Amino acid sequence: MLYALKIASRYMTSNKAQSALLIFGVAVGVFIFIFMSALIGGLADYILSRTAGDLSHVTIEAEARVPSLLLPDEKGAVLLVQKKDTSREARLSSVDAFIPVIEQLPGVKAVSREITGGGFLKRGVQSAQVSVTGVEPAKVSAIINLKSYLVAGTVDLGPGKVLIGKKLADDMSYRLGQTVELQADTGISQSLIVSGIYEIGSGGPDRRQVYVSLAVARTLFALPQGVSRVEIKLADLYQADATTARIKAITGLPATSWTENAAQLLDALKAQAQTGLMLKSFALITIVIGIASALLLSTYRRRPEIGIMRAMGAPRSFVVTVFVIQGAMIGLAGGLLGAGLGYLVLLAFPGREAFKPGNLPIDITQGAYGLAILLTVISATLASILPARAASRVDPVTAIGQ
Amino acid sequence: MTEPLLDVRDLWKTFGEGDAATQVLKGLNLTMAHGEMSALLGPSGSGKSTLLTILGTLMRPTSGRHTMLGQDLTSASDEDLTEFRNRHIGFVFQFHNLLPDFTALENVILPTAVREGRETSAARARGRELLVRMGLADRMDYLATSLSGGQKQRVAVARALMNSPELVLADEPTGNLDRAAANQVMETIDRLNREEGTTFLISTHDDKIAARCRRQILVGDGQVTG
Numbered sequence: 027m028l029y030a031l032k033i034a035s036r037y038m039t040s041n042k043a044q045s046a047l048l049i050f051g052v053a054v055g056v057f058i059f060i061f062m063s064a065l066i067g068g069l070a071d072y073i074l075s076r077t078a079g080d081l082s083h084v085t086i087e088a089e090a091r092v093p094s095l096l097l098p099d100e101k102g103a104v105l106l107v108q109k110k111d112t113s114r115e116a117r118l119s120s121v122d123a124f125i126p127v128i129e130q131l132p133g134v135k136a137v138s139r140e141i142t143g144g145g146f147l148k149r150g151v152q153s154a155q156v157s158v159t160g161v162e163p164a165k166v167s168a169i170i171n172l173k174s175y176l177v178a179g180t181v182d183l184g185p186g187k188v189l190i191g192k193k194l195a196d197d198m199s200y201r202l203g204q205t206v207e208l209q210a211d212t213g214i215s216q217s218l219i220v221s222g223i224y225e226i227g228s229g230g231p232d233r234r235q236v237y238v239s240l241a242v243a244r245t246l247f248a249l250p251q252g253v254s255r256v257e258i259k260l261a262d263l264y265q266a267d268a269t270t271a272r273i274k275a276i277t278g279l280p281a282t283s284w285t286e287n288a289a290q291l292l293d294a295l296k297a298q299a300q301t302g303l304m305l306k307s308f309a310l311i312t313i314v315i316g317i318a319s320a321l322l323l324s325t326y327r328r329r330p331e332i333g334i335m336r337a338m339g340a341p342r343s344f345v346v347t348v349f350v351i352q353g354a355m356i357g358l359a360g361g362l363l364g365a366g367l368g369y370l371v372l373l374a375f376p377g378r379e380a381f382k383p384g385n386l387p388i389d390i391t392q393g394a395y396g397l398a399i400l401l402t403v404i405s406a407t408l409a410s411i412l413p414a415r416a417a418s419r420v421d422p423v424t425a426i427g428q
Numbered sequence: 429m430t431e432p433l434l435d436v437r438d439l440w441k442t443f444g445e446g447d448a449a450t451q452v453l454k455g456l457n458l459t460m461a462h463g464e465m466s467a468l469l470g471p472s473g474s475g476k477s478t479l480l481t482i483l484g485t486l487m488r489p490t491s492g493r494h495t496m497l498g499q500d501l502t503s504a505s506d507e508d509l510t511e512f513r514n515r516h517i518g519f520v521f522q523f524h525n526l527l528p529d530f531t532a533l534e535n536v537i538l539p540t541a542v543r544e545g546r547e548t549s550a551a552r553a554r555g556r557e558l559l560v561r562m563g564l565a566d567r568m569d570y571l572a573t574s575l576s577g578g579q580k581q582r583v584a585v586a587r588a589l590m591n592s593p594e595l596v597l598a599d600e601p602t603g604n605l606d607r608a609a610a611n612q613v614m615e616t617i618d619r620l621n622r623e624e625g626t627t628f629l630i631s632t633h634d635d636k637i638a639a640r641c642r643r644q645i646l647v648g649d650g651q652v653t654g
Contacts, residue, residue: 028546040529334525337486338587339514340542341507423486426525 030344034351037324045356048320052360053367055313056402059306060368060393064375066302067392070295074263076227077291082138082169082257083266086279088118117252124277128258131276133269136168136259141243143254144211147190147236149198156194156236158210160243169257172224172237178202179222183239188218191232192225208236210246218242313360313402314409317353321413325349325420332417333425342418349417353410354403361399361406368393431498432459433594433627434483439492441478441650452478453489454650460629462594465621467638468631470647476631479647480597483629484517485509497594514543518588518626522600524580526572526587532559532579533568536586543591551590558586562616578609585616589626598630602637614640 038045121139129137141160146153163183167173173181177192179202188208190200200206200220209215218238226232244250256279260269263284270283285292325332332345372390441453452475460466470476481487482494485501494501497516501509518539526535534547537555541547559568562582567575575583581601588596598617602610614637620626630641638644646654 029541030545032547036529330525331527334527335538335542336510337484337513337519338539338542339510339591341510344542344545423481426521 027347030347031351033348034355037328037348037352038355044320048316048356049360049363051316052313052356052402052406053364055309055316056361056364056398057368057371058309059398059401060365060395061371061388062302062305062309063394063398064368064372064388064390064392065386066298067394068387068389070298071389071392072387073291073295073298077288081284081288083260083263083284084258084270084273084281085255085284086118086121086258086273086277086281087255089280117249117254118256118279119252121253121256121277121279124279125256127276128256128273131269131272133260133262133265134258135261136165138162138165138168138257138259139240139253139255140257141240141247141249141254143243143247145236145246146209147194147198148207148209148215149200152198154194154198154234156208156234158208158236158238158243158246160238160240160246163239166237169259170226172222175224175226177223177225179220182221183237184221185239185241186216186218187221187239188242189222189224189237190220191235192223193233194236195220195223197233208238208246212246212248214246214248216242216246310401310405313357314405317356317406317409318412320356321349321353321410322416324352325413325417328417329420329425332420333422336420336422337426345418345420346411346414349414350407350410353414354407357403357406357409358399361402364402365393365395365399368398369395430461433462433464434494434496435459436483436489436495437493439479439482439494440490441475441482441487442490452650453482453492455492456647456651458645458652460595460627463621463625463627464643465618465628465641466630466643466645467641468629468645468647469633469638472633474647475650476647477599480599480629480631483595484519484597485513511543514539515591516594518591518593518596520581520584520588520596520598520601522603524572524577524584524604526580526583528573529571531569531571532564532575532583535572535583536590538587539590555586555590558589559583561620562586563612576609577605578612581605581609581613582616585613585620589620589624592624593626595627595629598628600632601630602632602634610634610637 125137125139128134138161143158145156145158147156161183166181166183166189172189181189183189188206194200202220202223204220205217206220207215207217224232238246258269260266266283266285270281273279273281335345369390372388372393375386375388375390377390436456436458439453439456440451443450443452456475456479458479468476468480478487482489489502492502499512501512504512527538530538533552533555536558537547537551540551540554544551556568559565562585564579564582564586567579572580572583585601601617602613605613617628617630618640621628628641630637632638645652
């Protein structure tokens, strides 16, 4: 093995230009692999952070109320069409007792109780229909990171404060510190001060969503007790289904996972991951073909030398070992060079904390450097088996006579 | 009676098939004793090189019996033949056939290194000793490509002797050298034969080389004729 390693090394160094070119070719393949890993991984994280990352991963919500019907006691059929009540006037009255239990579940990052409902934001004769969410002031950024989307003010949801979206502020010409009137669909109104303006980048929330404190929401929606829903943020959003099942089992509450309403997003992420996998596979195939063809040429060029070694009593396995080691060395050298190049190039891109719309969301931490090197060495080794076997079958008499 | 070093009986070798078949060896018989220094003579196409190749276990005969050191080599497996060749047979080719990217010393110890899988200090010592005896003490670390023709051929002789084989087969070992270099090589071979008792079978067209050998084996039309 050591002697085979020596011969393989000598073959590598005897033709430096050819070896360097081959290693560089492998390095380019590895670079593509790493770049795609960082891009696909970063893109997936970015999409998730901009979508599911700002969602509640598990939501406990009161069932919609279905009013009972009094049917006339007469013969004949009664045809009735009733629109489902989508307002969440129903309350989760017993949920408070379970909050500490849910908070202790593994993977649970934050639990936020909320009261939601519809309303109108008024300013003079102007009026805009809005969705109102009442949250605990300390947890205003627990589910959706409102703080990161602030364009003016603070996320202070003290008594009498409201947070509004930028589009709504623009439409209604609201400014920071201005007093607005919020009228709930219960008919109850309250004057509130705009303490912060956020811009999520999505038309719906930026134009129709306002946040108030849980205490203000209780007043507006006349809910002295209970909440409309509980939103739960997890450390790993892919654990949502399992955590949902646990919450249901432990509390008996109607919990739903974000994945139930995000099948399309999951499909898109899967398709994106598969695309990345295909591109990385192509990079690996390129490496395999490149190394196999280069080693085939090398074994052809070295046929006389192989013949000499065979004539001197080198077993076929020894010849195979020489060329397999050579393949592995090319893979290792190309892998290390490609990984180094990849890392250096990815350094030029902003980190994951600085992802902005319009930029390539490349995450340097997802370059899969070790995996790229490992797969390259394995691929290069496998690619060298065919040329190595061909070399071992060289007839020494014919080869020496060349 | 002492057992011969090698013995071939009724050796046939045919290349090709059908109408294209060419019989090169036709029932050849040959016996060689330990310590012989023999020249293999004959016109081109007489079968000398084919015989050397078969005796060197690089090729199998079409039929016949080939024994060396009491072992029947005609029925041995490829792996066994490779090991046998490594331990008991040395080769010197007309064109030195050294590995160009390796030094003289590295070329010499090749037969031991491929068997042991590494270059041991004992192998290096043996390689140095052989190169000193070949008069190449100052050329040990030179790449094969930087040596003269005669020096390369002496390195090839040293390589053939590395594993202390019982038989060295030399195919026109001086055919590519000038007279002075050829004499140097032959003197080395002659000395090794006398001092170490290594058996040499040298294929040659050169009468002067043949005259330095104690036995001349004449091959003609695929048989030993004298």
